[in-house]
Amino acid sequence: MKTLRKNRWTMIHAACLLVTIVLGTGFNADAGVSIPNTFSPSTTISSSQMNANFTAVANQMPAVKQSLPEIWIVMSTTASQLSSIAFTAPGTGYAMIFATGSIAINTLASTSGVACVDLDATSGYIEGCTPKVGSDTAVRAMWPATFPDMLEYSVPYSIIKVIPVTSGAAYSYYLNGYYAGAAGASLFQSTMTVLFVPNALP
Numbered sequence: 001m002k003t004l005r006k007n008r009w010t011m012i013h014a015a016c017l018l019v020t021i022v023l024g025t026g027f028n029a030d031a032g033v034s035i036p037n038t039f040s041p042s043t044t045i046s047s048s049q050m051n052a053n054f055t056a057v058a059n060q061m062p063a064v065k066q067s068l069p070e071i072w073i074v075m076s077t078t079a080s081q082l083s084s085i086a087f088t089a090p091g092t093g094y095a096m097i098f099a100t101g102s103i104a105i106n107t108l109a110s111t112s113g114v115a116c117v118d119l120d121a122t123s124g125y126i127e128g129c130t131p132k133v134g135s136d137t138a139v140r141a142m143w144p145a146t147f148p149d150m151l152e153y154s155v156p157y158s159i160i161k162v163i164p165v166t167s168g169a170a171y172s173y174y175l176n177g178y179y180a181g182a183a184g185a186s187l188f189q190s191t192m193t194v195l196f197v198p199n200a201l202p
Helices: 002-024 047-058
Strands: 063-067 072-074 080-088 093-107 113-120 138-143 153-165 170-180 182-197
Touching: 063 080, 080 093, 080 182, 093 113, 093 138, 093 170, 113 153, 113 182, 138 153, 153 170, 170 182
Parallel strands: none
Antiparallel strands: 063 182, 072 182, 080 170, 093 153, 093 182, 113 138, 113 170
């Protein structure tokens, strides 16, 4: 009898916790969250049903994944992949992809140059680096021939891209880049982060 009461008490607590999570996160039918099992008074609740409900709610919670490669990543004079991040969407919603860090450039006196990083779903893609085209996925640094010879001239970069994602689908994003007119260039403390957001703002 004590075991039965204990199990019933545990299930009541679990049900209350699930309700608290759902209400606390502000989910509703309009937000696209589908709870697989509903319960009414005097019905028997199984652990598998409760677990399925918890999983459904968990898959609609915000989630984060971060990629921390080497502190220094050597860049090339040809377009190449510098860093990447892969993730599987836990639910349908949006992914915010952040690429941050700085470009350390060894400039050459009397030589103009450029260094650029581009965030894209294709490895090695740098079309966003094209001058005067305009891009929300690339950060471009340019310096004139009158710029002094400098070791590790630092240019910070921060790129944010928002994409729609589908539950269970796999995605990969790449930070690509190149440099020209310099003795060398590297990424310093490069970080890529993905933030999953279950639903768009109204």
